[in-house]
Amino acid sequence: MNQLIDWFADNPIAANLLMIFLLIGGLSGLDGIDKEIFPGFNEDIVRVSVAYPGAGPREVEQQICIRIEEALEGLEGIKELRCIASLNSGVAIIEAATGFSFESLLNSVKSRVDSINTFPSDTERPIVEEVRFSQRVIGIAVSGDADEASLKEYTEALKDELSQIPNIPLVEIQGTRPYELSIEVPENTLRRYGLSLDSLVQTIASNSVTVAGGLIRTDSGDIQIQVREQGYSGEDFADIPVLSRPD
Numbered sequence: 001m002n003q004l005i006d007w008f009a010d011n012p013i014a015a016n017l018l019m020i021f022l023l024i025g026g027l028s029g030l031d032g033i034d035k036e037i038f039p040g041f042n043e044d045i046v047r048v049s050v051a052y053p054g055a056g057p058r059e060v061e062q063q064i065c066i067r068i069e070e071a072l073e074g075l076e077g078i079k080e081l082r083c084i085a086s087l088n089s090g091v092a093i094i095e096a097a098t099g100f101s102f103e104s105l106l107n108s109v110k111s112r113v114d115s116i117n118t119f120p121s122d123t124e125r126p127i128v129e130e131v132r133f134s135q136r137v138i139g140i141a142v143s144g145d146a147d148e149a150s151l152k153e154y155t156e157a158l159k160d161e162l163s164q165i166p167n168i169p170l171v172e173i174q175g176t177r178p179y180e181l182s183i184e185v186p187e188n189t190l191r192r193y194g195l196s197l198d199s200l201v202q203t204i205a206s207n208s209v210t211v212a213g214g215l216i217r218t219d220s221g222d223i224q225i226q227v228r229e230q231g232y233s234g235e236d237f238a239d240i241p242v243l244s245r246p247d
Helices: 002-010 012-028 057-072 102-114 148-163 187-192 197-207 234-238
Strands: 045-051 078-086 089-096 127-131 210-218 221-228
Touching (some): 002 012, 045 102, 057 089, 057 102, 102 127
Antiparallel strands (some): 045 089, 078 089, 210 221
16 A cells, blocks of 8 residues: 555656546536435334323333233234333324335234224223424415415415326325314303203214214115215204203
8 A cells, every 4th residue: 555655756747647537527517416305215114003091101011012912922923113102191102023014014014903802991082193394395375365265275286286297106285174063152152042062062973973874785886875964154053952851
C-alpha cells in the first residue's frame, strides 16, 4: 500500500486522471441511485388488540397477554411474538416468518384468538388486523365557499377518483368531522311522561336497526329478507314512538 501511494505521489498526472474518472463515474451513476426519504422495508405483521377498561398493566399481562401467547403457541409461520401490556389494553405483535403465506397466518391467528373463551367479561372483542406501513407522498387541501357537509361530500368523491389511479394503494381523508345526529330531550319532558334517559336510549336503539329476517329458497335463487329500520336522518329518528299508552 505504501508503494502504491508513493507511486501516485511521484506521478501526479495519473492521480489526477484517476480522480477525474471517479468523479465522472459517480456523476453518471447518480441518476440510477434509488432515493427515498425513509428506507423501504417489507415486514408482514399481525396485531391483536384487546381493550380491558380499568385494568392495570399487571392484570393485562396475566389476563390478556399470557392467554394470547398460550393460544398462539406452536402456530406455524410465526417468526416472533411479543405482547405489550399497558393500562386498559394489551397488544400482541406477531411477525410472520420469511416465505410463509401471510394470509394463512392472519387467518390462523384470527381463528385461535376468537376461540379464546377465558378473557375476563369486562374485556372488549379482540381486534385482529394486518399492520400496513405506508408513507405519505402528497397532501391535497380542499377548501371553498361552501358549507362543511358539501366540502366533505366533494372530498369523499375526490378520494374515490384518486383511488382509481394505478399505483395509488391508499387515499385517506383527514381533518373532517364524522357525521353525527344529536337527540336532545328536556328534563321536564322526561319527567312529565315518566321516562328516563336510559329507557329513551334503549327505545331508540331497538327501533333503529337492520335485522336479518331469514332466507327464502326458490328455484331461481335465494332471496334474503331484511328488516331495514336503521335511521340515518333527523326525520327517521323523529318518527320513532317513544311511549305508547292505551289512550
